[in-house]
Amino acid sequence: MFSRRKFLKAGCLGSIIFISNGCSVFSATTPKETLSLLQEDLFPHSKSMGIDTQKYMQIILKHTRVSDEDKKFIKNGIKWLNEEAVLLYDQTYVKLSPAKRQEVLKTISKTNWGAGFIRDNLIYIMEASFSDPVYGVSDGQGWEWLDFKTGLPQPKEAYV
């Protein structure tokens, strides 16, 4: 389904990625700032509840039980998202207005990789939002929002 996962590579979240406009290098950005803004655009309620989704993404990117393919897809997706933003508006994603960012998301959601990338990010946001406080990402605000009572006993340590 996500054929582009297999043959493109990108650096880690802190490093610079180079965005192409189709024929030459157009701009550079860091994946971290794109990912942070993207996740806020996808589910702003998590930030408003005080959930630290970016801290959770650091856990995911280091987790031994998250496959290399999935990690690579996060990084590649950020690059492709920016390429789409440049293609549509001649600006990287973080430099666009909220309305234009939504248009970029609508555009990529019509593609296989884009729908998969949005879905994966929503999953990570939900994992962060409904994680046990032992992970240091949420204090249970997500559970409270949905009137959810977690099972007992709760974990004594995070599985990372």
Added chain:
Amino acid sequence: MIYDICIIGSGAGGSPIAYELSNAGFNVVVLEKGKYYKEEDFSKDELAVSRRDKFTPDLKDEKHIINEISEDGSVKRYDGYEYSWNFWNGSMVGGSSNLMSGYFHRLKPNDFKLKSVYGEIDGANVEDWPIDYDDLEPFYEKVERVVGVSGKIKKHKFLEPRSTKEFPYVKLEENGVTNWFDKACDSLGYESFATPRAVLPNDTLNRKGCSYSNFCGSFGCATGAKGSARAALLQKCDAKIITEAFVYRLDSDKTKVTKAYYYDKNKKSHTIEAKIFVLAAQAIESSRLLLNSANKHFPNGLANSNKQVGKNLIFSAGGSGEGRFDFNDLDKKQQVELMQRGLFFNRSLQNDYEFEIEGKKYKGGTTDFLFEHQNLIPRVSREFYNNSGDIIWGDQLKDKIHKAITSTRKLTFEVFNDWLPTDKCFVSIDKEKDMYGVNVGAINLHGHPHDLKVGEHLAQKAVKILEEMGAHDINYSISSSPPPNLVAGGCRFGDDPKTCVLDKNCKTHELNNLYVTDASFMPTGGSVPYTWTIYANSFRVAEIIKKELS
């Protein structure tokens, strides 16, 4: 040192042997590839258990190859790691019984003679069992007492014969919605009953009763109420358990197994010698080990001169479905009942365990009903799409999630019917190797079209109940997709050494000190989850081994 018995695998197939033989004074060693987790190690951490698969091997290190075989014989190959297709069920002391939901049903007398009662089916290798229900009944009863099965007997058309009137442990507390369900069944003329569960409602057997934590299936039980092989048996005997011991080879001479070889967590090899070896590593891995243990006496693999090891692999056929109840359709009392936490739903239907169409008798099955699993991530993830199937986000998604979780609840059902054994569904060995350098198992998959017809028939009955109850968004899926936790066959038992790997005592026809006691022995699986039958058969074989050693 030479042990009396060496058991490979500590789940429901191996543990009754360890329990019975060590309590009878024999020297028993159990080799388990996973770690030893106890009650105090278990929590309801959805991320660790359900999202990151804490209790199963990393597919990067240990995987299966899956060959999907179509009706026309074409094969599509899947790498289990690449496709995240996981057939591991719980590598830990007690095996996957730690993580089961404990929906316990006995087989029915006719399940032991499917071929005789219902006749042959084209393309399927249906055979009668070499034992009958009466041979196993005392051991079903023993499992009720020793492992702990709770429930309430209700007479119905297909209630199996029992040597006792009632379960030894009273049924678990139930959610009020069960009354809506019973009423719907009554009006449709269906006979529903409370699902027997391998869960203790109260403190007994030196174990704590259920804490009604709202998270049972998929999670280890922190009270010991769930009848896992570890809590119920291994912690009640002094069999020696060697953990993180991956058995990669059995050595033999012409007539008996001589040694088991295993790698420890540092990949250092060790050997164990014993008078009797019992293999119970779950159906796929047990066949894999026998096939990987070929030697000059058994060039096709141990006990495989007839080339039957790995053959006639079966799963539980059927599928699942669901319907949604919405606050908008309910009064205040009903809304409260719908959202009651912790209490079990526990309803089963075996109305069509056998049914007739145009005068022909068919083997049907069981449908278990339960609330949607409480894990939040899959529940909210199912709201990611709108009615057109497009992905949504932002406030639209927020509102959809909030409504779904706080003012609706799904009742789900699971259909269990026979997965007919065929020539196209079997275990073999692939050229790919795992992290130990051992060839991985290949799962060759094929579902017989008959399985789908039966599953469809049962699902339609379940849908009628949900409709009668007033559920919305009812849907179901019956498919040939194999449930990895409901696997059996591969070393079927029977009297004919030419066609069967095991004799009726689950001893290999060719090696006089090798038994296989996980679900591998089953020629057909019945139309229920297997665990109760695996436990019962293992207790039966324990009696046989005890006599042999005495």
